[in-house]
Amino acid sequence: MEIHVGGAAPYDVVIGRGVGDRVLPMLGDGVRRVAVLFPDGLRHLAEPVIADLGKAGLAVLELPLPEGEGAKTAAVAVAAWDALGEAGFTRSDAVVTVGGGATTDMGGFVAATWLRGVPAVHVPTTLLGMVDAAVGGKTGLNTAAGKNLVGSFHEPAGVVCDLATLGTLPHDELVSGLGEVVKCGFIADPEILRLVEEDPAGAVDPASPVLAELVRRSVQVKVDVVVGDLKETAGFAGGGGHPGREALNYGHTMAHAIERAEDYTMRHGEAVAIGMVFVAELARRTGHLDDATAARHAGTLAAVGLPTRYDGAPYEQLHAAMKVDKKSRGDQLRFVVLDGLARPRVLAGPAEADLRAAYERMRGA
Ligand SMILES: NC(=O)c1ccc[n+]([C@@H]2O[C@H](COP(=O)([O-])OP(=O)(O)OC[C@H]3O[C@@H](n4cnc5c(N)ncnc54)[C@H](O)[C@@H]3O)[C@@H](O)[C@H]2O)c1
Ligand SMILES: O=C(O)C(=O)C[C@@H](O)[C@H](O)[C@H](O)COP(=O)(O)O
Numbered sequence: 001m002e003i004h005v006g007g008a009a010p011y012d013v014v015i016g017r018g019v020g021d022r023v024l025p026m027l028g029d030g031v032r033r034v035a036v037l038f039p040d041g042l043r044h045l046a047e048p049v050i051a052d053l054g055k056a057g058l059a060v061l062e063l064p065l066p067e068g069e070g071a072k073t074a075a076v077a078v079a080a081w082d083a084l085g086e087a088g089f090t091r092s093d094a095v096v097t098v099g100g101g102a103t104t105d106m107g108g109f110v111a112a113t114w115l116r117g118v119p120a121v122h123v124p125t126t127l128l129g130m131v132d133a134a135v136g137g138k139t140g141l142n143t144a145a146g147k148n149l150v151g152s153f154h155e156p157a158g159v160v161c162d163l164a165t166l167g168t169l170p171h172d173e174l175v176s177g178l179g180e181v182v183k184c185g186f187i188a189d190p191e192i193l194r195l196v197e198e199d200p201a202g203a204v205d206p207a208s209p210v211l212a213e214l215v216r217r218s219v220q221v222k223v224d225v226v227v228g229d230l231k232e233t234a235g236f237a238g239g240g241g242h243p244g245r246e247a248l249n250y251g252h253t254m255a256h257a258i259e260r261a262e263d264y265t266m267r268h269g270e271a272v273a274i275g276m277v278f279v280a281e282l283a284r285r286t287g288h289l290d291d292a293t294a295a296r297h298a299g300t301l302a303a304v305g306l307p308t309r310y311d312g313a314p315y316e317q318l319h320a321a322m323k324v325d326k327k328s329r330g331d332q333l334r335f336v337v338l339d340g341l342a343r344p345r346v347l348a349g350p351a352e353a354d355l356r357a358a359y360e361r362m363r364g365a
């Protein structure tokens, strides 16, 4: 199936099994050379794509990357730019990424910045990459100060989600992706929560129709949000309305602080799960969210094996890290909270006592 993403630069997200041959047509007719970026350990997943491009007469530049989050550094971007420069890449050339969200973030950033932008087609091979990272055009690198602090909005020319690739994904990585899936359920599509709660075993089975339906629904949530607010400006208006693209950042303010505190050894989706438990409690304490919906967060997340507690870094360290979150304005922290199921809004400048109390809840106190 295909989900069409409208807007100034429309593209399709293809979801299915054995759909790797959909990459080539997404590149368009004029492309002559393609840089394929993939984690070195996933060469076997990149090879069929590389072979297809080669058979079509395109010159392929292979750019193997470090594993996972290790790819999202300035040094890796510089190395990729140097390789493109050496190969003489022009604006009739393109980038293809094959890998998880770290790869699509990095490869998307390289595509966004080389010659101020060349086309990118993403082939996500993790659940998280399919339902979130590859779609919507956010690209990013980490810096010493925090997560995704350098990046750009660069919409892909297309996204190809081959569900068959999930067959080799380690179980814990699949579960991590469900953190973003459940996020989509809370911010926009409660049917996702029902599906996960009704059949948690199906949700973590890469071959199940339940998981395919969760992918489809989550991509649709993301597409609907980004089409309305690609560059994440809607939430600036304030006033308690829908926060636009910032809604997709539900749970992420604390999640990114934890990831940094843990030196990026915790999976992103796991951190998002904990971050949602934190922010649900913050919303409950500040009178936005009812007790049952707040409690439902930990219940649904735990049902698929996601963590719901974090007892690592001290409050002060996490608070300092949250200050560089992109939703912050000056000294004011801003969080996406829920007024109820599928009713996201921004909570700006919550009281210190409420933040500390939500932190204690997150620690399991
Ligand atoms: N741009 C966005 O909108 C957006 C959205 C969500 C997350 N992200 C980013 O995505 C990153 C997380 O992505 P992720 O969870 O996919 O992690 P990841 O890219 O680090 O991949 C996780 C691990 O799985 C391996 N892997 C990937 N596909 C595999 C497969 N099919 N079989 C076997 N192993 C496989 C990878 O090599 C890696 O070791 C974070 O950096 C996060 O910030 C970006
Ligand atoms: O696409 C978005 O917008 C999101 O916020 C999706 C998030 O799941 C994703 O982790 C994103 O990279 C976080 O964005 P950031 O702007 O907080 O770095």
Ligand SMILES: [Zn+2]
Binding pocket: 132, 180, 252, 268, 272
């Ligand atoms: Zn995320």
